[in-house]
Amino acid sequence: MERKDVMEATTRFLGTPGGRTVAGVVALALIALVAILTSPNNNPNQVSSLSGAQADNAPATAAPSSTSAPGKGHSGVSALGSSSVSGYVISPSGQRVNVFAPKKTSTGITYAPAHLYSASDAYQGITKTTITLCMHAAISLGPAFNETASDVTTYFRDLNAHGGVLGRQVNLTIEDDKYTAQGAQIATQQCEGLNPKPFMVLGGIGFDQDPVVRSLAEQDHFLYLYTMADDGSQGNGPPKSYKYSFTAAPSIETVGTWMGEAAVKQAASDTKNLGDHYGAVYVNDPNWIGGYNTFRRYLDTHGGKSVDGDSYTMGSGADNSQFNTDITLMQAHNVKTVYLWMNAVGADEFVQTASSQGFHPAYVTPDGFDLVTGTVGESMDDKSGSVRGALGGWITPAFDPKNSSVPYWSAEKEMLDAYNAYDNGHQPDDIDWQAWLAFKSVTDLFKLCGTDCNRNDIAGIFDSGLSASTPPLCNTDFRANHNFGGKYMNLWRATRVPYISPDYPSASQHTVWKQITTCADKFN
Amino acid sequence: MLHAPLQTIVVLGLAKGAIFALMALGITLAYRAARVINFAQGEIGTTAAFVAWWLIAKHNQPWLIGAAGAIAIAAGIGYLMHRFIALPMRDAPRTSVMIATLGVAFLLFGLELKIFGPSPEILPTPFGTNSSGPHFGTFTLTPIYTTALLAAFAAAAGLALFLTRTRFGLGILATAQDPSSARLLGVPANLVSAFTWIAAAVLGAIAGLLVAPTQGVFFAFQMSGVIFFRGLVAALIGGLDSLIGAVVGALVIGQIDSFSGFIFSNNAGVPELVLLGLILAVMVVRPRGLLGSEVAA
Numbered sequence: 001m002e003r004k005d006v007m008e009a010t011t012r013f014l015g016t017p018g019g020r021t022v023a024g025v026v027a028l029a030l031i032a033l034v035a036i037l038t039s040p041n042n043n044p045n046q047v048s049s050l051s052g053a054q055a056d057n058a059p060a061t062a063a064p065s066s067t068s069a070p071g072k073g074h075s076g077v078s079a080l081g082s083s084s085v086s087g088y089v090i091s092p093s094g095q096r097v098n099v100f101a102p103k104k105t106s107t108g109i110t111y112a113p114a115h116l117y118s119a120s121d122a123y124q125g126i127t128k129t130t131i132t133l134c135m136h137a138a139i140s141l142g143p144a145f146n147e148t149a150s151d152v153t154t155y156f157r158d159l160n161a162h163g164g165v166l167g168r169q170v171n172l173t174i175e176d177d178k179y180t181a182q183g184a185q186i187a188t189q190q191c192e193g194l195n196p197k198p199f200m201v202l203g204g205i206g207f208d209q210d211p212v213v214r215s216l217a218e219q220d221h222f223l224y225l226y227t228m229a230d231d232g233s234q235g236n237g238p239p240k241s242y243k244y245s246f247t248a249a250p251s252i253e254t255v256g257t258w259m260g261e262a263a264v265k266q267a268a269s270d271t272k273n274l275g276d277h278y279g280a281v282y283v284n285d286p287n288w289i290g291g292y293n294t295f296r297r298y299l300d301t302h303g304g305k306s307v308d309g310d311s312y313t314m315g316s317g318a319d320n321s322q323f324n325t326d327i328t329l330m331q332a333h334n335v336k337t338v339y340l341w342m343n344a345v346g347a348d349e350f351v352q353t354a355s356s357q358g359f360h361p362a363y364v365t366p367d368g369f370d371l372v373t374g375t376v377g378e379s380m381d382d383k384s385g386s387v388r389g390a391l392g393g394w395i396t397p398a399f400d401p402k403n404s405s406v407p408y409w410s411a412e413k414e415m416l417d418a419y420n421a422y423d424n425g426h427q428p429d430d431i432d433w434q435a436w437l438a439f440k441s442v443t444d445l446f447k448l449c450g451t452d453c454n455r456n457d458i459a460g461i462f463d464s465g466l467s468a469s470t471p472p473l474c475n476t477d478f479r480a481n482h483n484f485g486g487k488y489m490n491l492w493r494a495t496r497v498p499y500i501s502p503d504y505p506s507a508s509q510h511t512v513w514k515q516i517t518t519c520a521d522k523f524n
Numbered sequence: 525m526l527h528a529p530l531q532t533i534v535v536l537g538l539a540k541g542a543i544f545a546l547m548a549l550g551i552t553l554a555y556r557a558a559r560v561i562n563f564a565q566g567e568i569g570t571t572a573a574f575v576a577w578w579l580i581a582k583h584n585q586p587w588l589i590g591a592a593g594a595i596a597i598a599a600g601i602g603y604l605m606h607r608f609i610a611l612p613m614r615d616a617p618r619t620s621v622m623i624a625t626l627g628v629a630f631l632l633f634g635l636e637l638k639i640f641g642p643s644p645e646i647l648p649t650p651f652g653t654n655s656s657g658p659h660f661g662t663f664t665l666t667p668i669y670t671t672a673l674l675a676a677f678a679a680a681a682g683l684a685l686f687l688t689r690t691r692f693g694l695g696i697l698a699t700a701q702d703p704s705s706a707r708l709l710g711v712p713a714n715l716v717s718a719f720t721w722i723a724a725a726v727l728g729a730i731a732g733l734l735v736a737p738t739q740g741v742f743f744a745f746q747m748s749g750v751i752f753f754r755g756l757v758a759a760l761i762g763g764l765d766s767l768i769g770a771v772v773g774a775l776v777i778g779q780i781d782s783f784s785g786f787i788f789s790n791n792a793g794v795p796e797l798v799l800l801g802l803i804l805a806v807m808v809v810r811p812r813g814l815l816g817s818e819v820a821a
Contacts, residue, residue: 141642320739321750322795324536324663325785331662332528345743348644352740357664358656375644375741506643508581 089119091452092128099123099456105448114459116221116243122454125199131165131446133172134191136213137204138179149174151426155439158418165446166453173198177209181287184209188216199455202442203227207252207287217244223455225442228252228395231484234286235293242483246462248441248476249395250486252291255366256341258489259291260298261524262391263337263364273387277306279330279361281323281350282341291366292341302524306333320349327354330361336387340365348375355379360386368392368492368513370399370430374501377511383496390494396437397472398492398513399430402502406515408472411437427502441470474519491517532661533782539669540754541778543738545676546731547747547755548762548770550724553683555764557700557720558610560621564601564628566752568725569732571632572598573742574640576733577647587650595729601632602725606718614703614717629748636744644741647733672734679727680771687767696720731755754781757799761806763816772815777802 087100099122102112117124125132139149153172160169173194175187184206191201201217203210203226210229217224224245231251232240239251250258263278278299282292298304327350330338338354338361340347347367354360355376363380365372372392373381382389397408401416415436419428426432448468449457465479474488492513501507517523547565554562572594580590609624651667658665687693695711696719707713735751736742754777762773780802781795788794806813 321754321781322785322789323740324540325782325789328528328532328536328661328663329786329789332532345644345741349740352646353738354740356666356668356737356740371643375646506641506645508646 087119089123091454092123092126093451094128095452097452097454099454103450103457103460105461106450107448109464111457111460111464113454113456114243114463115456116223116459117455122456124197124455126168126454127196129168131168131170132194132196132198133170133200133202133442134194134198135172135174135202135204136177136184136187136191136209137174138206138209139174139176140178140183147429147431148426149176151423151428151432152435153439154419154423154426154432155415155436157422159439159443161422165443166451170443172202177204177206179206179209181208181212184212185216188213192220192222199223200225200458202438203229203247207291208285210247211287214242214245218242223458227438228255228486230287230290231481233290235290235297239481239484244459246459246478246483246485248473248485250489251484252288252366253294254484254486255393255489256291256294257298258521258523259339259364259366259391259393260295260302260304261522262393262491263295263339263362264299264302264304265524266362266388266391267337270388273336277333277335278304278337278339279306279326279333279335280339280341281326282339283343283346288341292339295339295341306335320346320353323350323353324357326350327357327359331357331359335361337362337364339363340367343367344369344371347372351376351380355384360384362386362388363390363494365390366393368394368398370501370507370513373494373511373513374507374509377494377501377509378496381494381496381511392492392494392513393489394434394492395474395486395489396434397490397518398515399433400512400514401428402499407518411472437470437473441473441476444468444470488519488521490515490519491523528786529661532663533786534779535660535665536663537779537782538673538775539663539665539738539778540781541758541775542669542672542676543731543735543751543774544754544758544777544781545680545771545774546672546727546734547751548758548774549676549679549683549767550727550731551755551759552762552764552767552770553720553727554724555759556687556767557696557724558621558717559618559700560625561756561764562605562724563622563626563748563752564605564632565724565728565731566748566755567629567632567636567745568598568601568728569735569747569751570742570744571601571636572729572732573647573736573747574636574645574744577645577736577742578640580648581645587648591650591733594733595726598725598729598732599722601628602722603718605725606721610717610721611714633745633748640744642744644743646741647736649737668734668737672738675730675734676771676774679730680767683723684767692716692719753796754799757803759813760803761813763813765817766813766815769813769815773813776814 087098089097089099091097099119100113100115102110104110137152153174156170156172159165164170173191175190177184177187188201191198200223201213203213203224205227207229210226214224214226214229221244226245226247228247228249229252231253233253235253235256280292280295282288340350340363344367347365348371351363378384380386380390400406401412406412415433416428419426419432445458446453449461462478462485463482465482466485467475467477467479469475474490476485477487478485493516494511495514496510497512499510501509501512547569550565551561554560554565575597576590576594579585579593580587605625605628609621609628613621613624649668657667657670687697695706696716698706698709699711699713699716703713732747735747739746755774758774758777759770761776762769762771777799780798784795784798
């Protein structure tokens with residue numbers, strides 16, 4: 001065939017629809033080939049740029065979970081040399097650091113950093129002088145607790161005034177999650193959109209919120225340190241494993257078991273009210289059900305069989321439309337202990353409705369908030385005529401600012417002095433106390449990590465089985481589970497006192513939570 | 525299957541029905557007079573409860589003073605709704621007016637949050653902490669429930685008599701049926717409108733004052749949810765233009781709610797499904813409701 005014939009045949013072919021398709025595919029393939037051949041990663045001598053940086057590949061010996069997508073890292077550091085292999089960067093403090101090499105904490109413990117981020121992305125949110133953090137929290141509900149975002153973050157004003165942590169000022173942005181799952185998603189996306197991007201995202205309380213953000217963290221690959229949530233098992237099976245999400249709190253499944261232990265123990269030791277029947281009112285939602293399932297399972301195996309028949313689901317939110325029915329049924333079944341597994345407002349509603357019906361069981365609830373004792377305390381405390389004073393629990397010690405004899409008074413006083421200096425006019429309450437201690441533990445984590453701390457280090461510290469303490473918080477221990485380090489809880493009793501609950505501005509009740517057990521992992 | 529004695533379920537249903545009746549009456553009155561479902565009815569009740577709480581619990585006023593203050597505020601809200609919604613929208617589609625009342629509900633919600641905060645509060649009852657009363661199984665018919673029952677019947681009967689036996693009341697009915705003709709016949713349309721909205725708001729306030737203590741604690745937007753929904757269902761089932769129907773419908777809803785609550789005690793949301801199914805059935809079989817008609821109370 002002559003060349004002229006070939007040309008004519010080709011021209012005729014390209015004029016057909018099939019021909020045009022083939023031509024388009026070939027053109028795209030050529031363009032892609034050119035792009036690959038000319039991309040910076042293929043130039044061993046080119047340093048990654050800050051914006052649109054290509055991800056550095058982890059060393060072949062590592063097992064990288066993922067690397068940040070181009071454009072997500074704005075750490076202010078540059079990878080060195082063939083960053084696809086070495087992991088060396090110049091850290092914000094000017095040191096040459098291998099973000100993948102084993103390190104030592106400030107206490108001398110060796111650990112292996114996680115391989116979550118490339119060298120250039122590991123230092124996102126941290127510079128020589130600042131650490132950027134973002135937090136989602138229910139700011140909208142702040143007025144219910146007499147809180148504003150500024151009140152909760154008094155800790156960092158105090159910290160920064162005293163030099164910050166490791167010479168760095170901590171800049172915390174709080175985004176309102178409106179105490180809803182959807183709000184948490186939006187708040188987290190706002191955190192991700194901050195400039196500079198945060199080192200990590202902190203999670204405020206919310207059993208509906210934290211799991212959503214945890215899923216986002218696993219999806220979008222940001223570091224997430226949160227308060228308390230389910231462990232992914234719903235109380236049926238082993239906990240799930242997460243790469244980017246960690247909490248120093250116990251899971252709700254663990255708390256459910258502890259509440260069961262506490263309920264059984266106090267029932268057994270009560271000689272006046274024998275033959276205890278147990279009841280429960282709980283939120284039947286995937287994010288909550290684990291805390292009920294483990295409670296029920298413990299009671300089922302320790303003589304509390306009635307809990308199956310005396311357990312009633314609660315509608316979403318604080319829907320109390322069936323509380324009268326639940327109360328009537330519990331009374332009919334001689335229920336003497338009721339497990340309240342719902343938010344604090346719902347707990348208030350139930351306790352008060354029950355009280356108006358003359359039903360005063362012993363309550364067991366993780367809702368150890370002053371919002372409960374301040375609103376309905378006298379209907380559930382040790383002088384209320386209840387079967388027994390209510391038991392509450394939480395991972396922080398009970399906030400008792402009028403009692404200087406508590407063992408953790410020095411920590412309380414430190415907080416009160418800081419609020420006096422930096423948030424005068426605001427009456428600190430249990431929410432401030434919990435936030436204060438949580439932020440303190442975050443600071444301690446950075447101190448443990450050291451001056452050249454990066455995101456791989458933080459995750460690696462947890463993965464390596466951190467065991468640490470920030471008094472007066474209970475010790476954390478990540479050895480058994482690298483994602484859930486809460487191994488202990490404090491147990492409280494709702495106690496009648498001569499004064500109105502001091503830290504809750506709308507309080508009308510002479511009831512406070514008094515700590516009766518400190519940092520225990522077994523309550524029976 | 526029922527898990528409780530029949531008398532317990534029935535009496536609890538009566539108690540619930542009384543609460544729903546108070547809400548349904550206000551809804552029905554507003555519909556009778558303005559052919560509008562007032563979506564702010566529930567929130568007016570919550571606002572009234574907050575005002576009463578503020579006076580009674582925060583400023584140690586007698587319960588009656590707190591109630592009077594709450595009712596006065598509610599009446600003011602009702603007048604403002606007449607002045608800024610009903611009058612300007614007199615010739616507007618009824619749907620538009622209903623949407624406007626929804627806006628009022630959210631406005632009140634926002635004001636409650638701003639002024640009183642989102643904390644749950646306990647509204648004292650005129651009977652103090654007295655929780656005694658006749659027992660029906662393990663349910664106690666406390667004085668507040670009894671008062672709600674009596675108030676519902678008294679309000680329904682009183683309003684029915686007023687609307688059908690007084691000149692002004694007949695004027696209200698006439699305006700609702702044919703506003704233009706009523707005006708031509710000398711019925712003071714503006715006065716009728718103002719009275720209707722104020723009366724509906726006052727009913728909402730009374731509902732709030734009596735319902736809030738039965739809920740344990742109350743908080744912003746509480747009565748615009750579960751309570752308003754059931755009140756609306758009761759009004760629809762009883763007949764949106766029948767005050768007596770509203771009470772009857774509420775008592776029926778109370779029984780259904782109670783029975784379904786006991787039968788499906790471990791299934792949150794099922795009682796609501798039952799009510800929704802009931803609405804559908806009534807709308808299909810008898811759209812006017814049990815006692816609804818075009819004329820008469």
